[in-house]
Amino acid sequence: MAKKWQAHWIVDPVFYGLSPRNIFRQELANDNNHQHRQELKNRHTLIRKTFYINEEIKSAHLDISADDYYKLKINGHAIGQGPAPGYFFHYYYNKYQVEQYLKKGKNVVTVHLYYQGLINRVWNSGDYRQGMIAELFINNKLKIKTDQSWLYKNILAYKSGGITGYQTQFLENIDLNYYPTGWNKINYNDQIWQQSAIKYSDDHKLFLQPTPKLSFYLKNPQKIKELGSGHYLVDFGQIIVGYFKFSAVGKKGEIIEIRHGEELLAGKQVRYQLRSNCKYQEFITLSGKLDRPEFYDYKVFRYVEVIAHDKLSKSLKPESFKALIRHYKFIDQNTTFNSSDQRLNSIWSICKAAVKYGVQSAYLDCPGREKGQYLGDAVITSLSHYYLTGDLRLYKKAIKDFALSSYISAGLMAVAPGSLMQEIADYSLQWPLLLLHYYEFSGDKYFLKEMYPVAEKLLNYFKKFQRSDGLLTDVNEKWNLVDWPVIMRDNYAVNLKQLSENPEYGCHNVINAFFLGMVKTINKIRDILDISYDNNFSKLEKSFLAAFYDKKQKLFTDTEKKNHSAIHSNILPLFFGFAPLEAEAAIVNLVKTKGLKCGVYMAYYLLKALARVGEYKLVYQLIINKSKNSWFNMLTEGATTCWEVWSKTQKENASLLHPWASTPIIVIIEDLLEIDLRVSNQAKALTDNPKLFNYIEQVEFSLQNKFVNIEINKLLNKNKITKHF
Known part of the structure; x- marks a missing residue:
């Protein structure tokens, strides 16, 4: 009520x-x-x-x-x-x-x-x-x-120091004489x-x-280095989200400069012009009394540079330097993973840290540049976050947030809530999948029924783009993304202009693969709710195969011209289960040849597609691979959280805290450890010999939440699984 x-x-x-x-x-x-x-x-x-x-x-x-x-x-x-x-x-x-x-x-x-x-x-x-x-x-x-x-x-007191990010926040030049x-x-x-x-x-x-309510707590620096008189470099040990706090007693009108950043320049000074379009340089004007300035808006940072502009000043108190961390409620010991593969351990750690700090009151794509909840990101981050916290409340809220955006367009918005109007067709087509995943974990049939009309309206929205064979064409009022950034599209044979450039997308593979996936997902929801419907999926499937399947190569092509087969055009039919059986080996070989020739976002669909056809060893090898397109490459370039891209060089304004890259958490749990937490399967949530045991000697895993308690422990020369429900 x-x-x-x-x-x-x-x-x-x-x-x-x-x-x-x-x-x-x-x-x-x-x-x-x-x-x-x-x-x-x-x-x-x-x-x-x-x-x-x-x-x-x-x-x-x-x-x-x-x-x-x-x-x-x-x-x-x-x-x-x-x-x-x-x-x-x-x-x-x-x-x-x-x-x-x-x-x-x-x-x-x-x-x-x-x-x-x-x-x-x-x-x-x-x-x-x-x-x-x-x-x-x-x-x-x-x-x-x-x-x-x-x-x-x-x-x-809070004077504007300019606007940073994507019109995301005002920099705060705080004059404490007015506070x-x-x-x-x-x-x-x-x-x-x-x-x-x-x-x-x-x-x-x-x-x-x-x-x-969000969690807030203080963190001490890992290291404070004095660079000069009244000049300090503060290192908190890894990228975090929150606020820098300090105390100062100086002259009235004295200026203290604060620079936040994720990286250092030449190993000494903070790179406060972040790669991700954020410039974190602010100035505090002291009042002449004991000052404890409080930044209002949060930032993403690892390092802080504190500079007293008066070189003779003794105003700063390094012992007061702290970070006030903020994030959604998160208990580190809820879900833990350790193994004899140190590379895999490190990949798990950066993915877990990104989910911990990147999830606030929504599943943020980047807690610095946008601070917004994108639907495509949420499909991945919601799963990682659930496995790490056992908390489904934010999952349910995110589904509702995007459903409410149907007030603006029945085709849903790409980011919700928010006052920036952005539309991405690929993301809208994934909303029913987000809803179905939540139902499978929660068993909340009442909510599924409440949300079902939104799915129907979404389906009807896309029907206006159907041609006579049922495939979508010219979905030109929403951006056709395929993957991000542009260089991660594996030379996809469509000119994917953004909406401001008046695109003409035509009929192409990825949007239609997601469309078929959406229809299949909605049909499954209808079956759960016992809703009768005309099942036209087989007709759509035939149309898709006729348009994009190259029988000779046994691969899917990007367009009906059948002149190029991007990895994206093949992993989606495999993921959603409408690739012909004869095509599976060819698609797997394509992945073996190309590797992770996609962005970190689409890596979720790639790895899950491989697991679907039993290619677990390849899944494991791709997670730990050492190529440039890898989580290992993030580590070699200094990652403490997973990124928007595989390498800093792949996107000029790369975000270095991006939970959408947390797919390894999902795949390790669901596919390599073979843990199934869907409500319908919890009685058989574990197998005695999960696939990961075949590739590494030692595995220790625990998952504890209000729904389930699981412990897995494989010791050297000894397999042991302890189950608690």
Whole structure:
């Protein structure tokens, strides 16, 4: 049952009379909206509410939401931040148990509210929907609610240092002379603060966020090196996501420069102009008192360079240098892997780290450049994340996020939520697969039934591109991706221009292979739900074979001209199970010849296709191979998390933290250890002699979550599997 709010949505009065901007449109449609007012971008607002408690506090909870984002404290104690991004018509609020932070007498709730105003993949910002709503209940009785008595103050401390990433975030040049020190303490003097305005016409539809609050914790540097007077290089040992924290006592107006980066230049200074289009160079102006600056938005980094511009300054305190890490709830010991193959161990480690740090309140593709949830990435990251955490809540939320994008287009958006409108046909065609995977792990038939109409609408959307034989042609209103980056397409014989370049894609293999895969998946969902339908799959299969199968070569071609066979054109029919039996050996030989001649994203389909036809040894060899297109190459180039590409040289703006490259986790568990956690198969989740035992001498694996407890241990000259359910 939806919560009935008694509180009002409150806003900074400057937003009070503004009508929401419609930011939704299909990617090719003209954006006829007026320009966003510049002075309303990058808006930091502080909110305070003091109140008194006379009764004994047995229980207390606070419900809160904000647009775009809030950071909540009670009596100076950090409670949480959020909400997860969402569309205004399905927006999230958070619930916190807070009895331990309250006391009899005077109390204060404080909120650092942020409205960004940019059109990007992070939030649904740029629409003039700003403000917050909150209710505090003590002993199940409403104690306080947002109204005009909640005081606000706009602060000028967070000055823009420019915009970085893909219009992703404002750099924060923080002038602490404008920061109201102690504003979140109970007895702070807020007499000059103003009353908030009530937005009676607010149109947010609020739903309880189904995922837990993010984890935050401090990490000490692995190493601090003094490069000169007041000049330090801080190394946290691996790429992480979060905030750099430090203390300083210096002269009023003194400048401290902070540079974040993933790599070093010449082994000494931080490369703050990241490969991934992020420039992390910011300046802090000290107040002359004890300063503890707090960056509002998070970054991806390993190194931090701290520079006092006054070379004689003694303001910096290296012992205060720390990182505040943030990510989705993640327990390292939930799933562990170790073996006698050290290369495989290292590959597992970088993939696990990327999933740990890259998954926030959504399955992010890159927590620096885009900070957005892409559908194609989510198909892979959701599986890795489930195996590492046993948590299906974010899995379910991601499916719903993309389903809600059907409000914009029945063909779904490539990134959701978010105010940037981007469409990729390949990704939309994979949404039913994401849904089916979730059902297989959860057994949640009610949710499957709830989502089924979205799958039907998606299918009907693509039907408008069908020609007489049922194949898709000229799907020109969505980008046909095939693989990414461009050089990873194995010379695919179609000019895959982006939508802004007016492409004419015609009828080609990969989009149709995904289409057949989608139809097959939807049919399976229909069978589960006992929905009757006309099964036209065999006709589609025949059309696909007629168009793209070269009987002489026993391979699939990229187009009907049958003049080139990219690896992508062959692994998808094998993955989805409509490659002829006679073609399997030829496709396997093609992979043996070409290796991983695809991007890390499509490597999921390649390895799973090989496993499907029993090529487990080849799967293992490809995971640990030493060519340039390999996870090993990432390691040789210094990876601590898996990347967007196999090598830094393959993409000018490569992301060095990209969970979509975490396929080895999935394949090791599902195919090499032969663990099947689908609800229908958990009684026989393990085999006594998994395939990986044939290739390495020692294996230790554990997977523990609320659903299952599995231990596998193969010792030298001795096979032993311990099963716990």
